[in-house]
Structures are given as C-alpha cells and as structure tokens.
Amino acid sequence: MKSKMTARQRQMIMLLLDSSEEITAAEIAGNIGVSVRTVHREMEDTEQILHDFGLALSRKSGKGIQVNGSEKGLEQLRIFLQEEKPAEYSGEERQLFELCSLLETEEPLKLFALAHTLKVTVATVSNDLDELEPWVHKFGLQLVRRRGYGVEIAGGEADKRRALSRLAAEHLDQSDLVSRVPRTGESIVFRKLLDAVGQGRFLTVESLLWDMEWSWTSELTENVYMELLLGLSVSVRRGEIGMVIRGTEDAVYSRKPELRNISGAEQFVKRLEEKLALKLPKAEIGYIAGLLDRAQESISSADFVYGDIGLMDTVYRLTEQVVKRTGIPFQGDRILREGLLEHIELAIRRIREGTRIRNPLLGLIRKDYQYLFRIIRDAVEELGLDLAVPDEEIAFLVMHFGASAERLNQLNHKVRAILVCASGLSSSRLLGERLRKEMPQLEIRGNASWYEAARISREDYDLIISTIDLPLEKDKYIKISPLLTAEEIDKLMRYIQNMTLTEKDSPAFPEHNQPSDVEAAADRIRSYRGLLDEIEGLIERFRCGPLDNEGTDLPDTIRKMLDKLHGSGVIDAPEILLEKLLERERMASQVIPDTGLALFHTRSSHVQMSSLTAYRLKRPLVLDGHTEVGTVLLMLAPRKLSKESLEVLSEISAMLLDSELVHLLEERPEPEIRSYLSAGLLRFFENKK
CATH class of the missing domain: 3.40.930.10 (Mannitol-specific EII; Chain A)
Structure with missing residues (x-):
C-alpha cells in the first residue's frame, strides 16, 4: 500500500522530479515557502514514499539532493501524483494546530470543529488527543474531555506559557521569529503557532528590551537571550487576548525581596503598555520579573568550569575515546573542549526532560562524516552514560569534532567576516571551518547571533555571512544555506570580489579604520x-x-x-x-x-x-x-x-x-x-x- 502524502511532501517530490540535477534543501525551502529545517524534518517521510516506488534519494556533498531509481518507478510515481489527492496535514501538523488552538482559548472546543478545520474525522482528532495527553501532562496541565462538553487544556497560565515556548523551540527556526516578512506558502498550522507565540510583536519586544540598557543582557548566551525574548513575546500575546497571570498587587509585591528584577520589570511593563497600547495586570510584573531573574541567573550559573566537575570528566573521557580511535590530537583544542562542555550540558538536560531533539543536518552529516559519526557513536557508548543518546545528538557532537579537525589545519586569512548561523554553536563552527577551507582569504572573526550582528560596529568586519534572514537591509549581509553548496561558494566568492573592488575604489572605509598588524600585535x-x-x-x-x-x-x-x-x-x-x-x-x-x-x-x-x-x-x-x-x-x-x-x-x-x-x-x-x-x-x- 502506498504511503499517504501531505501537500507539502507532494510539492517537495514534484520539485525533485522536475529537476534534471541535484537541488539543495535551501532551494526546496525557497520554492515551497518553508524553512530549511522543515524540509529536513519532512525528508524522512518523503524518503519512505519514494521507497514504496522503488526509488531513493541520493545526497551529494556540495551539490544537493536527487531522486534515483528505475524509469518504471519514476513513471509510476508521476501517475500516482496525478491521481492521488494529498492529505491536507501530516499527523504532526494536526497535533500542533490542536495544541495551539486549545492553549489559545479558555473555553472548551468541540471536536467536530477541530475536525472540520483540519478536514479529518472526529475519530482522528480524538486519536491525536490521546497521543498528546502525556506531552500536556509534562507541563502540569490537564487535557479535559467530556461528552457534550468538548475538550480543553486546564491548568495555570504560567504552565501554558511554558508549553507554548516549548512548541516554538521544537518547531520554529530563529529566522521564523526574527524575520520582518513572514514566509509565504506556509499552512495555517505554521501561522497558528507564530501567532500563538506573538511573532508579530517579537522584534518590538526585542527593541524595547535592548532600550532598557541593562548591562547583564549583553552577557547572555544566544540560547538564553532567545528564551527570554520568546517568554516576553508570549506574555505580550497572552495579554493581548486576555489570558493573563492572575493575582493581586499585594501578592506581587510581597515577593519583592526574592525578585531581583522587580523594579526593572515595572519599567519594562510600563514601556510595553505605552508602545503597544496594552494594559497588563500587576501580577504580570511579578511574572516578567521572574523571566528576567532566570535569564540573569544563567550568567552566574555558567561558571568557569561550565557546571559540575562530572561534566568536565565526561568531556575529557569522550575526547580521549575519539583521540584513541582517530589519532587526531583533539585534546589540545581548547575551543573544542569549551564547545563540548557547553553543548553536552544542554544535551543531557534535553534528553532527561524528554525534549524532542531535531538536527536538520542529520542526514547530511551521516553521509559526509560517516566514519566520524560511527566513531563518536562508539565513543559515547563506551562512556556508559545512563542515557539513550539519539542520533541527532551524535550528529551535533560530530559537528564539534569535525570543526576541530578542520581547525587544526586552518590557514591565514585576509577578509574579515562575521558568521550568523541559526542551528547553534556547533553548526556555526563547522560551517566556519568549511568556509575557511574553501576560501583561505576569509578570516571568521566570530560567530554572532542575529541580535549581535545587528549591532556590531561596521569597523569590526568586512562582511556578514548568515544562514538566516536578518533584520537588516539586504545589502548589509549575504545569506547562504548551512550546506554551503558549490553554487553558494561561487556566489560568495563573487560577492567578496565585488565588495573588495568597491571598497578599493571607495573612501567609505579609510585606511586607519582597518586593524593593522601593529594593532593586532598590541592586542x-x-x-x-x-x-x-x-x-x-x-x-x-x-x-x-x-x-x-x-x-x-x-x-x-x-x-x-x-x-x-x-x-x-x-x-x-x-x-x-x-x-x-x-x-x-x-x-x-x-x-x-x-x-x-x-x-x-x-x-x-x-x-x-x-x-x-x-x-x-x-x-x-x-x-x-x-x-x-x-x-x-x-x-x-x-x-x-x-x-x-x-x-x-x-x-x-x-x-x-x-x-x-x-x-x-x-x-x-x-x-x-x-x-x-x-x-x-x-x-x-x-x-x-
């Protein structure tokens, strides 16, 4: 029996069939109006559909993806695409829509209304809810279902906000949240989630937060900064639809001694209300103060040993196991050690919390770094951790070790570049090393987050390279995909050449602004x-x-x-x-x-x-x-x-x-x-x- 496909999977397959040569995930994403992350997420189910016709996907590093198989299989697939009516939504999309709908209302929803919107049966929605119940419980919430009453998610407002923030972390890219222009072609499911987390107010919240000029915000890691912004954005959205933190003014200010940022929260809420013509109850001040406190506390918890000494021991033993298997002197790379400490602490927390882990580059890493992937999987097993480490996390570790392997052979560079990558520290380092390898004249001055990139002085770099849309003018940066295809290398090379020629003839960047060898030596x-x-x-x-x-x-x-x-x-x-x-x-x-x-x-x-x-x-x-x-x-x-x-x-x-x-x-x-x-x-x- 042939697998049922969604409209999106149908679009992806048709693009692959219509292409005479390899096509990148970034090109697929651009054509159907979704993120690269979404393309990779859909790829596994798409491969199963192709497998039903005796076809397979081949991936070539630096080129992209192509469908391979017999002419008979290709012809059968084309006929199937013409005759088959695709499912409107995948099971994952349906459940996401159902969760957002339930979290966005305080009234019970009728199952038939959800079924009608999603174009499925009531029984399908009921089965979806059965699967969602354990997930809802993890946040201290209850899925209440009664005949004739409907279904609702019952629980505290703060817990509902945590659930929404987790949905955003699992299903959205950073670029989805910071892009000024929403992507077109997305389903109502994607739009539903963006609306539920206040994406329309995200950059306004970010601007107001930065205007507070608190010194500690600049010390936050990118992940913590994004979590804080998301928490604030969700709070604004909930306030706009009347779903607020309940409590009295006395209750809020009785907690004042334990809330370090209560005064700052008061000022921030006042600015929010003025900017957005919004009125929030006093209890929201205490909630927002708690968000600010948790973010600020993350700085002090990120101590010089990056957590407990047991974590350092885990990183040390993992590195030694990989050194033993490869002969590469990874133990001498302090950037690798620091990156592993930061990543593994978060990875262990994700696994223990049961967070759904996604790595959009898993397929590519398995293919291009097959040898290293197997070695690191064996090395992790050798550690004897009381955890089931998924392949997605192994792939993240491969990124760290792959970046280190290339870093050990890095060259001297001349063009100063800032790299912005949405997939996290490991992927940005790996991409940085690949860029250096392909273009020796590039000097990657640092891996910046999207919010840092918007504020870096123009004197400190020649070029911003980003894998996501930035809230900057298009001529201020160049966007590439994390896969760095041959076409993108050519595009980047031409961009650098044009930029170099322009700057050579332009007085816009006088000689004294460029860091000299003397200044570098002084530093x-x-x-x-x-x-x-x-x-x-x-x-x-x-x-x-x-x-x-x-x-x-x-x-x-x-x-x-x-x-x-x-x-x-x-x-x-x-x-x-x-x-x-x-x-x-x-x-x-x-x-x-x-x-x-x-x-x-x-x-x-x-x-x-x-x-x-x-x-x-x-x-x-x-x-x-x-x-x-x-x-x-x-x-x-x-x-x-x-x-x-x-x-x-x-x-x-x-x-x-x-x-x-x-x-x-x-x-x-x-x-x-x-x-x-x-x-x-x-x-x-x-x-x-």
Whole structure:
C-alpha cells in the first residue's frame, strides 16, 4: 500500500522530479515557502514514499539532493501524483494546530470543529488527543474531555506559557521569529503557532528590551537571550487576548525581596503598555520579573568550569575515546573542549526532560562524516552514560569534532567576516571551518547571533555571512544555506570580489579604520599580559592547609573556609557566598569522580579577586550520598571576569582531572602543589602563543 502524502511532501517530490540535477534543501525551502529545517524534518517521510516506488534519494556533498531509481518507478510515481489527492496535514501538523488552538482559548472546543478545520474525522482528532495527553501532562496541565462538553487544556497560565515556548523551540527556526516578512506558502498550522507565540510583536519586544540598557543582557548566551525574548513575546500575546497571570498587587509585591528584577520589570511593563497600547495586570510584573531573574541567573550559573566537575570528566573521557580511535590530537583544542562542555550540558538536560531533539543536518552529516559519526557513536557508548543518546545528538557532537579537525589545519586569512548561523554553536563552527577551507582569504572573526550582528560596529568586519534572514537591509549581509553548496561558494566568492573592488575604489572605509598588524600585535600582548597577571595572582594567593571541622556539617565547614578568606581582600560577604556555594551543591555533585576531593566554586560581585585554596578536613564529609571527601578545593572569582581570567580558571578545572594533581592536593605540602600548578599553567600559556 502506498504511503499517504501531505501537500507539502507532494510539492517537495514534484520539485525533485522536475529537476534534471541535484537541488539543495535551501532551494526546496525557497520554492515551497518553508524553512530549511522543515524540509529536513519532512525528508524522512518523503524518503519512505519514494521507497514504496522503488526509488531513493541520493545526497551529494556540495551539490544537493536527487531522486534515483528505475524509469518504471519514476513513471509510476508521476501517475500516482496525478491521481492521488494529498492529505491536507501530516499527523504532526494536526497535533500542533490542536495544541495551539486549545492553549489559545479558555473555553472548551468541540471536536467536530477541530475536525472540520483540519478536514479529518472526529475519530482522528480524538486519536491525536490521546497521543498528546502525556506531552500536556509534562507541563502540569490537564487535557479535559467530556461528552457534550468538548475538550480543553486546564491548568495555570504560567504552565501554558511554558508549553507554548516549548512548541516554538521544537518547531520554529530563529529566522521564523526574527524575520520582518513572514514566509509565504506556509499552512495555517505554521501561522497558528507564530501567532500563538506573538511573532508579530517579537522584534518590538526585542527593541524595547535592548532600550532598557541593562548591562547583564549583553552577557547572555544566544540560547538564553532567545528564551527570554520568546517568554516576553508570549506574555505580550497572552495579554493581548486576555489570558493573563492572575493575582493581586499585594501578592506581587510581597515577593519583592526574592525578585531581583522587580523594579526593572515595572519599567519594562510600563514601556510595553505605552508602545503597544496594552494594559497588563500587576501580577504580570511579578511574572516578567521572574523571566528576567532566570535569564540573569544563567550568567552566574555558567561558571568557569561550565557546571559540575562530572561534566568536565565526561568531556575529557569522550575526547580521549575519539583521540584513541582517530589519532587526531583533539585534546589540545581548547575551543573544542569549551564547545563540548557547553553543548553536552544542554544535551543531557534535553534528553532527561524528554525534549524532542531535531538536527536538520542529520542526514547530511551521516553521509559526509560517516566514519566520524560511527566513531563518536562508539565513543559515547563506551562512556556508559545512563542515557539513550539519539542520533541527532551524535550528529551535533560530530559537528564539534569535525570543526576541530578542520581547525587544526586552518590557514591565514585576509577578509574579515562575521558568521550568523541559526542551528547553534556547533553548526556555526563547522560551517566556519568549511568556509575557511574553501576560501583561505576569509578570516571568521566570530560567530554572532542575529541580535549581535545587528549591532556590531561596521569597523569590526568586512562582511556578514548568515544562514538566516536578518533584520537588516539586504545589502548589509549575504545569506547562504548551512550546506554551503558549490553554487553558494561561487556566489560568495563573487560577492567578496565585488565588495573588495568597491571598497578599493571607495573612501567609505579609510585606511586607519582597518586593524593593522601593529594593532593586532598590541592586542595579543595585552591578552598575554592578562593571562600572566591572572596566573601569577592565583599562584601567589594559593593556600593549602588543615581545617578543623570536627562536629560541623557542610554549611558550617564552608563557613569556616570563607572565614579564613574574610579580611584578606578576596571576599566581602561570606554569608552570601555561603548560600551560593550551597545552592550549587544542591544543583549538582561537587565531588570529583573516583576521588575524595570536592571542588566548590562560584562567581560573585562579593569576590574581589580570583582565589584558589585547598582545605584538608579533620573529619571527612559525606557528599553525593555516599562519597567521603577529605579535601575541599575552593575556587572563587569576581562576577565580572575577563576572557583571560576565565581561560585560566577553566584550565585549572581541567587540570583537576589529572590524578597526580588530585594526589598532591590530598597529601603533599603546599609548595609542591604550587610548583605543579605553576608548571601546568606555564604550559597552558606557552601553548596560547
């Protein structure tokens, strides 16, 4: 029996059949008016339809996709396309529409009304709802169905907003949210979701947020910044349709001591109301303050060890497994290590939360990096993680290692470019390395988010290369697909050549605006000085000694450590730091795996200078449920930390995975430990040059 196809799948297949040569996913997306992500999402079902006719898709790196098979199979497919009436929507699209409809109303909806809109039977809608029920429960919501009553999603408004934000994260690209002109040709399902999350107000919210001029917003990672904007955009949309956070003014302001950004939320809400002619209840101020607080807290949680030491151990073991299998010295690539730390922490959270994981480049990576994909899959299995890691996450890891492999052979460049990529840090790094490989004259100055790209000074780059539509004039950047086809390489080359010729004849960019070799050398010297100053200060301030913690629990033990530092000029508020350190311990184990050593660490405005101290306890503490810890290493750093300081502290964290350093900290005298740290950090500094 032939597979039932949707209208979109029909369009994709017809495009492939009508093309005499390979066609890229980006070209398919452009022709049918969807995102590249959507094309890749549909590709698996499309392949199954082709398989029913004895046909297959072939993918050629740098060229695109083509249908292969016998003439008989191709002819049968063409006849089928002429005779078959496509289904209006796929099952996934129906369920998305149903969820958005239910979350957008406080009244029950009749099943027959949903069925009529979607052009399916009531039984089909009922089956969809059966499948959706577990998903709805994950957000603390209930799917209420009663005969003669209809169906509704019951629960708190904040939980409904979380559900909408998750739908957006799973089904929308960043470009869908920031594009000034909505894509044409999309179904009502796509439009329904965009409307439900307030896409029409997204850039207005972003502009208002930036106008607040809060210093901490510029420190947010791209993912956190997008989550914050999405949360604010959803709040505006819900306010516009009357679905608001309920509560009294007294309830909101009774929470004021625990909401750091309550005053900022008041100002922001006031500007929102003025700009959008909107009136929000006082309870919304508390909700928005909570969104701002969570975003700001993400900065302090992104500490120099990127989470708990167990994560560092996982990254170290994974890298060693891949090195053993490939012979490539990945362990020497600090960009790889930092990228893996950032990605794996988020990946583990996604897997544990049961978040649907999408990687639009999975098929391409499996084909182009087949050898590396298999190696990394084996390496992950070897780690013995208590998690089922899907192929989509393996593909993300392949991006990191693939970028590192190409980075180890990078060349010198001349044209300064900023890269904007919607698929995340790993794909942008991989694309950056491919660009460098294809065009040695390119110097990728950094991977920027769409909101950063709109604000980077024109003096800092020659060219913006983006895989998504940007809220900029079309002549301010060049758009390519993440696949970087041969045609796009030619297009980019011509663009660079034209730009170079234009700028050569134009006085718009005078000579003194271009960074000279002298300026670049001065920047390096300043960076080296910063590294040496941080290393020297940490080594000089390092102390290791006994601590009498007889008869005390963990909080009192840490309090004793902080008391030793108080008055030294390192810290000024021990009690605040104590709470931050205990909070981190509650979030994740601080015990270094397979040792009796624990690392407690935090960053705070109450730390005046970086500090590293070790304490040998008179009475071991039992942490992580059963592990006896006899030595505690305390690492503190100021809230505002230079890039060089961050690198040094991260390097020390990595050194703790060395059994020799652990042995020294647990048993040897302070001078020996200081010498070992000095030698390790000196090697780190010399490798930076």
